[in-house]
Amino acid sequence: MELTGADIVIRSLKDEGVEFIFGYPGGAVLHIYDAIYAQDEVKHILVRHEQGATHAADGYARSTGKPGVVLVTSGPGATNAVTGIATAYMDSIPMVVLTGQVNTDLIGNDAFQEVDSVGITRPCVKHNFLVKNVKDLALTIKKAFYIATTGRPGPVVVDIPKDITAHKTEYEYPEKVTMRSYNPTIKGHTSQIKRAMDLIIGAKKPMIYTGGGVVLGNGSEALIEFTRALNYPITNTLMGLGAYPASDKQFLGMLGMHGTYEANMSMHHCDVLIAIGARFDDRVTGNIDKFCPDAKIIHVDIDPSSISKNVKVDVPIVGDVAQVLAEFLGILKESPDRPDEAAIKQWWNQIEEWRSAACLKFDTSGEFIKPQHVLSELYKITEGNAYVTSDVGQHQMWAAQFYGFDKPRQWINSGGLGTMGFGLPAAMGVQLAHPDGTVCCVTGEASIQMCIQELATCKQYDLPLKIILLNNRYMGMVRQWQEFFYEKRYSQSYMETLPDFVKLAESFGHVGMKIEKPGDVENALKEGLGMKDKLVFMNFVTDQAENVYPMIPAGAGLNEMILV
């Protein structure tokens, strides 16, 4: 039977197993919205701004591993989506974004609501397509999902002119697709894996450093088995938190600019660095010339271009992290060689000495609420089981430091692009994917205002998020840098007027709370989290002067941390 392009779009999504479309209608996508109206299998979530749609789809994808799907109109619909697309691209999140486009005969004419969506999104997508014939539509959508979810994942944009959604053709959704120009390497090189394993077993001061790739590649179980079998220390990047249980004694915490002292010192002094699914980001390495000066570096990654990009690597292994880890384990089981126990014990003694610096301790005696206190309590009360999304800034670092993530896909944040406004819409996607889960959005009073309109979406779909606002009346991370590096000239980092967040939450139909005393934190969190079926907006008025420590200043090495 012949279907219209609009019906083909929706049928393709259904056949792809898509549960939710996050979107916003407009002229160029009206046919598609009419097709949505005619069915109820693929649920459409109406956001209040296209940026919200992309972050919500992104949160859904991060928390499930399934691709997030976005539908927006041409022109401003597409440009509003760009921030969310770039956010997903930087963190390698699988996403398919369908953008409406003006009629094919109008393309290039500066038509109403026309932009070159393919051109604008090109540098921030894994790939993009402009569909020029309805006959190509189903195959293009199939390719988009295939590209978005395989290899190193990423967002794919499919730009669909309005007339294509009206044209008719026979519908058949391809079961499989192969592309001669796209074949990601999955299996690591056997002899490289053997070489790496020799180095790993021979290490005297080993360090395992893993990133978001282990989460994305579902390599957590293999990583835990590998790390425990060796009894080696491990650190996770901001994106990798949860891939190894934070509560485990072998875990040294996050590394990098606001990582722990023990993680960064162990990195600096290690003799073999085992990097898995991480990309040696500048926030992780500090001064590249001072990075891991004595280490042989093994790097496992599915993306060859991540290897030896920033740091020269001794043993590169291109492949799927879970598969390569399984091969590591296989060799370890068969090999008679074992790590040098005495050396490893000595190494651990050194690490425990660094750990005893207790770099994350904070003072609770003051009259103001400490943000760290709120997050430690949140961790205790939720027993470490909540999904935590965050925005960007100080609160993000504190959440990463003080909420111990034991499972992957539990910590949802914009690590690469650092997008303020991410937290609330991302939490919506997480809550939709996990209707029974506790979903907390840890945010700041600056970040939350960037996508605050999504509180209406939360009401429409009864999403009982818990918003943990750490309100210090400053763009905290900007203020911190101005304090340290600009002699306290607080240029534009203070907001003279803030909304009454309690009333604001109430005006959207939610519950608002304001907490000002350190002694009230625990009970307030219990009360707020106890309202299971309501969105509760908890405004914690926190110490304005609090800074994120420890810290590696710009230009310094990992061994040159400022502790307090």
Added chain:
Amino acid sequence: MRHIISILMENESGALSRVAGLFSARGYNIESLAVAPTEDATISRMTLVTRGSDEIIEQITKQLNKCVDVIKLIDLTEGEHIEREMMLIKVKATGELREEIKRLSDIFNARIIDVTETTYTIEWTGEGTKSDAFIEALGSTTILETVRTGVSGISRGEKCLRI
């Protein structure tokens, strides 16, 4: 060092801008770029001349390979290869200069392909690195226009870049 990278890619409208965008976004330089379809109309072959340290060239080839439209590529400068560039130059040719330019063209194996009372148009084909030498040799004459195709190249011997 100068590298000549040969790329087979899908002959799609956005493919060229993807490669050009990659170079500008990552700050790599392009010395020349030539692209046209192959005997298979669905495939284009691009020849790209760039300069950079070994690390940068390694990143360039990896990033190009990552580009979804790129099917296959080789760095021709890693092996024996042949490279050619074509150049069309229109020069002022009057009086004694006419004979002089004719002689110069013969020396460089260039051909005069269009003649007016006051101009010559010269066609020259050769190794990309030599094109500057010919332009330099024409130094005393007035060059009115220079058109270069950019370098294209192929491996020597039986080695092929094909799918």
